[in-house]
Amino acid sequence: MEHGSLTDPSSATFSLTDEDHTLANSVRFVLNKDPRVVFCGYSIPHPSDNRVNIRAQTTGDSARDVFKDALQDLMVMCQHVRSTFDKAVVDFRVSEPVKQMNIKQ
Structure with missing residues (x-):
């Protein structure tokens, strides 16, 4: 769901349901790194409301x-974090096979 001005497409508030600070803060961080963004912030209307509003002005x-x-x-x-983590797990298991066996016993 999107709220914004019909005459100014450079400003809008996006309302995401079933989300919380985890996604909202991540999106806010990425938006604020974009040079096209002048302002970005988010709010949660009410603690019992499973919704976040993200405001972006470009x-x-x-x-x-x-x-x-x-x-x-x-x-x-x-995806990069996940693939890096998966590779690190595989590398660890290959480099430490004896220690892992002792832990499982």
């Missing part, structure tokens, strides 16, 4: 497009 680009780009960038970051 230098002129469509806030919707910038928001989509931020979500894509966040997905790429998460």
Whole structure:
């Protein structure tokens, strides 16, 4: 769900249901790293409400497009972290086979 001005596409508030600080703060971080973003912040309307509002204001680009780009960038970051972690687990298991056997006994 998106709230914004019909005359100014560079400002919008995105309302995400069933989300909390975890996603909202991550998206806010990525948006604030984008040079097209002038302002970005988020709020949770009420603690019992499972919803976050993310406000984005840009230098002129469509806030919707910038928001989509931020979500894509966040997905790429998460995939990189996951693959790096998986590789580190495999490397650890290969380098420490004897110690792992002793732990399991």
